[in-house]
Amino acid sequence: MRAAIFCTRFEPFSPPRLTYLGMLPRYARTVLLSAIFLPACSVENDATLDPDGSSDGNEVDGALEDGGAPPSIDAAKLDVPSDAFGGDAADAKRDQGAATDGGAGDSAGDATRDGSVVDASRDVTTNDGFIDSGTRDAAVDSAVGTDGGGTPPVALDATLRFKRINLRPTGSSKCATVTGAGVTLADCGGTGQELRAQVLGPDYVVFVDDATGHCVTAAGAALSLAECTNSSAQQFSLTGSAAGYQFVSLASNLAIGADLRLGATPAKFEIRVQGNADPLAVVVDERPIGWATMPAQIVVPGPTLPTGNEKKRDAPPTTGGGTWEAARAKTFSNVTWFKPADFAGSAREAAIASVANALKATGPSVVLFEEGTYDFSLSSPKTTNRCNGTCSAGGTYTEIGGFCPDDATCASTAGCVVGGYQDPYRTLDVGSDKTILGLGGGAVFRRLGLRFMGQHNVIYRNVAHREMPGSVRAWDDGLLFWPADHVWVDHVSFSGFGRGAVVLSGTRIANGSSFYAWRDSGWMTFSWIVVDSTEPWRCGNKEDSPYPFFTTEDPSLTFHHALFLAGHGRNPAIDGQSAHLFNCAWSNVSDGLNGRNGAELLVEGSWFDGDRPIRVEEPVPPIVLAPIDPKAPGLGDPRRLNLLSARGDASLRADFKGRGIDVNTLNTNSVAMPTYPYSLDSDPTRTLQVVTAGAGAGRGGFPMCTVNAGTKTYICK
Numbered sequence: 001m002r003a004a005i006f007c008t009r010f011e012p013f014s015p016p017r018l019t020y021l022g023m024l025p026r027y028a029r030t031v032l033l034s035a036i037f038l039p040a041c042s043v044e045n046d047a048t049l050d051p052d053g054s055s056d057g058n059e060v061d062g063a064l065e066d067g068g069a070p071p072s073i074d075a076a077k078l079d080v081p082s083d084a085f086g087g088d089a090a091d092a093k094r095d096q097g098a099a100t101d102g103g104a105g106d107s108a109g110d111a112t113r114d115g116s117v118v119d120a121s122r123d124v125t126t127n128d129g130f131i132d133s134g135t136r137d138a139a140v141d142s143a144v145g146t147d148g149g150g151t152p153p154v155a156l157d158a159t160l161r162f163k164r165i166n167l168r169p170t171g172s173s174k175c176a177t178v179t180g181a182g183v184t185l186a187d188c189g190g191t192g193q194e195l196r197a198q199v200l201g202p203d204y205v206v207f208v209d210d211a212t213g214h215c216v217t218a219a220g221a222a223l224s225l226a227e228c229t230n231s232s233a234q235q236f237s238l239t240g241s242a243a244g245y246q247f248v249s250l251a252s253n254l255a256i257g258a259d260l261r262l263g264a265t266p267a268k269f270e271i272r273v274q275g276n277a278d279p280l281a282v283v284v285d286e287r288p289i290g291w292a293t294m295p296a297q298i299v300v301p302g303p304t305l306p307t308g309n310e311k312k313r314d315a316p317p318t319t320g321g322g323t324w325e326a327a328r329a330k331t332f333s334n335v336t337w338f339k340p341a342d343f344a345g346s347a348r349e350a351a352i353a354s355v356a357n358a359l360k361a362t363g364p365s366v367v368l369f370e371e372g373t374y375d376f377s378l379s380s381p382k383t384t385n386r387c388n389g390t391c392s393a394g395g396t397y398t399e400i401g402g403f404c405p406d407d408a409t410c411a412s413t414a415g416c417v418v419g420g421y422q423d424p425y426r427t428l429d430v431g432s433d434k435t436i437l438g439l440g441g442g443a444v445f446r447r448l449g450l451r452f453m454g455q456h457n458v459i460y461r462n463v464a465h466r467e468m469p470g471s472v473r474a475w476d477d478g479l480l481f482w483p484a485d486h487v488w489v490d491h492v493s494f495s496g497f498g499r500g501a502v503v504l505s506g507t508r509i510a511n512g513s514s515f516y517a518w519r520d521s522g523w524m525t526f527s528w529i530v531v532d533s534t535e536p537w538r539c540g541n542k543e544d545s546p547y548p549f550f551t552t553e554d555p556s557l558t559f560h561h562a563l564f565l566a567g568h569g570r571n572p573a574i575d576g577q578s579a580h581l582f583n584c585a586w587s588n589v590s591d592g593l594n595g596r597n598g599a600e601l602l603v604e605g606s607w608f609d610g611d612r613p614i615r616v617e618e619p620v621p622p623i624v625l626a627p628i629d630p631k632a633p634g635l636g637d638p639r640r641l642n643l644l645s646a647r648g649d650a651s652l653r654a655d656f657k658g659r660g661i662d663v664n665t666l667n668t669n670s671v672a673m674p675t676y677p678y679s680l681d682s683d684p685t686r687t688l689q690v691v692t693a694g695a696g697a698g699r700g701g702f703p704m705c706t707v708n709a710g711t712k713t714y715i716c717k
Contacts, residue, residue, distance in 0.1 A: 153270040155242045157199055161701070164194040164210050164277045169258050170244040170268040176216075176223075176260060178209050183216055183223035185260055196277050198230075198286060201679060205247075206234050206287075210277060213285040213323030218249035221262045229317035230287040232677050244268030250677050279703035279716045281324035283461075284366060284435055288488035290525035290558025290580070292318040294676055298485055301507040301518035315523065318486040320459030321435035322364040334365040337707050337714075340372030349379055356428050359450075364433040369463070370706055371440030371698075376448035377424035385410045386420030389473055391539035402475035425469050425476040425498070427451055430458060438462035440704030442491070442697030449477050452484040464493040464697035465501070471537035474498030481554075483507050483521030490525075491700040495532040497545065500570070502531075505552040522555040522577065526562055530696035533567030533589075544568060544590065551575050553597075558674070559584055563695045567591065569615075574599040574622070580674045581606060583681050585691040586613055586648075595622020600671040602626075605680040607687040609645035612655050614666070621661070625669040628652075632667035639680035642666075643687070 153170075154160070166188060167176040174185040178192035186193070194210040207216040208228060215228040218236075228234065233251040240246055246266040247256045255266030287293065297312040321327075327335050336358035342351040358367045387404035388396040400421045410416035427449045430436070436459070444464045452458060460479075469476040476498035481487065483506045494501035504524075506517040533545040548564065549572035551557065557579040564571050568590035572579075576597035582604040586592045589610035595601045596618045603626035608614065614624060626642050627635045628649075635641060644652060656663040681690060693699070703716040 151272045151274070153242045153244075154273055156197060156205060156238060156245055156271045160197045160199065160271070160273070162277050162279050162282055162703075163196070164274040165197060166193055166272045166274055167195055167207065168270050168272065170270050172258075176207075178211070178225055181225050183225060183260060194274055196282060196285075197271070200230075200235065200289070203237055203239070204250075204677075204679070205236055205238055206230060207236070208285060210281070211325065213281065213325040218251050218254070218262055221254070223256070223260050223262070227319060228285060228287050228323070229319060230289055230293045231317065235677055240268060242271070244270060278324065280368075280705060280714070283437065283702055284321075284324040284327075288318060288459075288490065288525040288527065289678055290527070290560065290676060291523050291556040291674070292486055292488045292525035292558065294523060294556065296485070296523050296556070298520050298523075299518060301509070301520050303509060305509070305511060305516055306518070315456060315485055318457055318459065318488050318523075318525075319433075320364075320457060320488070321366040321433055324366070326364075327366055334361070334363065335368065336361075336365070337368045337370075338374070339370040339707070340374060343374050348375070352376060352426075352428075359428055359434065359436070360431040361434075362431070366435045366437070368705075369436075369438045369443035371438065371442060371704060373444040373446065374448075375446045376426045376428075377446065378426050381422035381424040383419045384421050384423050386417045387413065388415035391543060393539065393542065395539060397473065397538045398471070399473040400469070403473050421472070423469065423474060423476070425449065425474065427480075429453060431455055433457045435459040436461070436463070437702075438464075438697060439702055440698075442493075442702070444697070449480065451480045451482070452487065453480075453482055454484070456485045456487075458484070458487045459490075460488065460492060461490040462492070462697050462700055462702045465495070465497065466493075467496040469498035470496070472498065473538070477501070477503045479503070481505070481521055481524075483518070483554075485521060485523045487524045488527070489529060491528045491695070491697055491702075493530040493532070493696040494548075495530075495534070497548075500547045500550055501533075502526075502549045502572075504550070504554045504557075506554060508552075517553040519553055519555050519577070522557060524554075524556070525558045525560075527559075528561045528691075528695045528700060529559075530563045530565065531567070531571075532565045533571070534565060546570065546591075548572065551577070553577055558676075558678075560678075561691050561695055563587065563691045564589060564592070566610075570594055574601060578602075578672055580604075580678075582678065583684075583687055583691065585688045586610060587688065587692075589613060591615055593624075594618075595624060596620070598622065600624075602671050602673065603642055604640045605684045605687060606642045607644075607684070607691075608642065608648040608652070609688075610648055611651045613644060613648045613652055616656065616659065616661060623669050623671055624666055625671045626666045629664070629667050632664075634668060637680070639682060639684060641684050643684055 168174060168188060173188055175188040175193045176183055176195065177186040177190060192211065196208040196210050198206040198208060200206060206228070208214070209225055212225065213228065214225045215234040217224050217226040218233045233249065235250040236247040237250060238245050238247050246268055248254065248266065249262060252262060254262035255264065257263050257265055258267035295317055296315045298315045300311040300313055302310060321334070338351065338355060358365070384401040385404040385407065387399050387410065389399045389403065390396055396415065400423060404410055404416055405413050407418050410418050424447050426447055429451050432455045438461065442462045442464055444466055446467050448465065449468060465478040468478060478494045478497050478501045479489070481504045504521055506519055506521040508515045508517050531548045533548045535544050544566040546569035548567045548570055550570040551572065551574055553576045555577045557574065559579065559581040560583050562584045564586045566588050571586070571589055571592050571594060573594040573596060576599055578600040580602045581593070583606060585607040587609050592608060592610060592613035592615060593601065593603065594615040598620045599622040601622055601624045603624065614626060616622060627640050628642050628644065630638065630641055653663050681687065705714050705716040707714045
C-alpha cells in the first residue's frame, strides 16, 4: 500500500479549508486538507543512511563513555527538504504560592488536565460546517448566536482543552479580539475572537489564538499576540467561577481590566464555548514548562580548554516544529505522517528511510506517528562480539558490543565470541526545530535509538521505546543528546534499554588523560516520563539496569511527574550542574537520584522508595535541598515536602549516617531556585499515585487520529 500511494504528489486544491463532516463523538472530526499528508519519495536522500540501512551510533556511544569526540555531521546530508505532509505538560500548577485542586485531574494522573476526559455536554452539536480563517459556519451561528450568546458561561478548567472559546467581560457584548499582533475588545460575533485555553492547573492558564496558534501575551499595559513559549508573560493566574474570572499576569502582577488593559483593577470575564478545536492543532501547539521554556546564552565550544572569553549564542525557548496553523498555511508541506501499516512487509525499509529523512528535514517541521508499533530493527543486523557478564549472586548473562573485549582480547577470553551476536538495534539522527508526536495511545518504537547531535529546539511526545537491544546488555541508548539544547520530552516511556534510556553530554575535548565537557547541552524539560529499569531477562529477574539516565555537565534540567522504576545507579545522574525535580517518584530502586561533582539539586513534592533513594557517595557530593521533615523551619509551603516509604526512609538515614552526613541537611541546604513559573501538586502523599496513573506514552489524552490517503482527510476521535 505504501509504495503506490505514499510517494504520490498532489497539486494543491483551492485555498486551505478545513471541513468538519458531521458531529463525531467527543472531539472527533474529519478534516479535509489541501494536499496529501504522507511522505514523498526522495530516493536521493537515502544516502544519508549506512549501506545496511542504519545510521549506526555505537561508535559514538563508545566515544561518549571514553571522552572522545562525536563523528562530524555532514551539513549537506541534513539539508533535506520536507515537501510533503507526508503545553499541557504544565500539568503541575504554575505559581509556587497557589494550591492545586487534588481532585479528579490528579487522581487520574493527568487525564482530565491533558484532555483525555472531555465534557461532551459542552459540545456545540451543530458545529458541522466549513471553517476557515474568514468564514463562520451558519449552523454554528444559528446555535450560539452571531455574538456567541447562545451558550452559557462555563468553568475554566482542563475540560476545555479541545474547545474553542470566547473571552468577554461579564455582562458585556464585547469579546477579546485578535487584530494583527494586538488583542482588544470588539463586538462579539466578529473574526479573531476564538481562543483556546491551555489550562496549566486549576489556577493558571495560557490563552491561544485558534487561528494562528500564538499566545495572548502581556506587553506593558497591553495584551499582544506572540509565539507561544509558555513564558511568564503568557501565563495568567485566575480566580473566580463560571460567573466571572479575574486574570493576573505572572510576569507583571498586573490584572486584566475591563478594557483588556493591564493595571491594578481587575475585571471579571466569562468563558463561552464556541465549538470544538482541531485536536491536532491543540497538541501540536502545546508547549512545556521548566527550563525548556527559558531563553539562554550558550557557550560556543572551542578546540581548547575554556578561558572565560568564549563566544556565546542566543538560544530561544522551545517551540519545536512550530504551530499547526503555520503548517496549514504551508498546505502542510512541512508535516510528515506515518502509520504502522507503512512498516509492513517489504515496504518497511523504504518507510524507515522516509522517517530518517523527515527527522532530519531542514527547517521547522512536524512528524506524526499514528498509534501502534513500529519495528525499526535492522534488516541486516550488525555483527558484534558476544561475552558474559556476571550476576552478583553467581551465574552469567549476555553482553555485546562495547561491553565486550576487542577482537584480539575476546578470542582469548572465556565466554567471549568474536562476531558472536547479530545486533538489530538501529539509530537515526534528529535535526533541529522538530515536533515528533505519537497519536492516541502512543507510538511504540522497537529497536530504535535517536541521536540529537548538535541540535536544538525539539519537542518529543507520546512515544514508547522498547526492546532497544533485546535481552542483552548492549551499548544501545534510547535518546542521545550530544550536545543538544531546548528539548521537551513528554509522556515518553523507556524499557528494555541496553545502556541508558537517556544520555546527555556537552561537547567534549581532551583534557590530559580525561576530557572536558563544554556546558552547551541542557535547558531541557522531561515531563511525565517513565524510565523502567527492570531487566527480567537478567540474573533470574534479580538485577536491574545501572545506567538508566545520565548526564555530563548539562545545565538547567527540569524533571516533573517523572517515574523511575527500579535501577541501581544513574537514576538519574546529574553531573556537576543544577537540576529541578518536582512531583517525581522513585519506586523500588536500589540506587536513586544521584548527584555528582557538587551538583545542586532541588527536589520538591516527590516520593522515594527503595535502597539509597538519594545517593551522596561521590568524592564531591551533591548539594541537595529535598525537604523531608514537615516541621523543618525552612519548609514553608507543605506541598514541597518529599515523602519516603519505610524502606526508603530507613535506607536513606542509615546511608547518610554511615557517611557522616547529617540527614537534616536535606531540609536546610541552599541551592539556586529556578527562575521560571511553576507550582506543585496539592498533596505530596499522592505523588506516586498521580505519576503512576499519568506518566508514560498513551497517558496524556492525545487524540487518536488516522489519515486517509484517498480522500485526503484525517479523522480524530
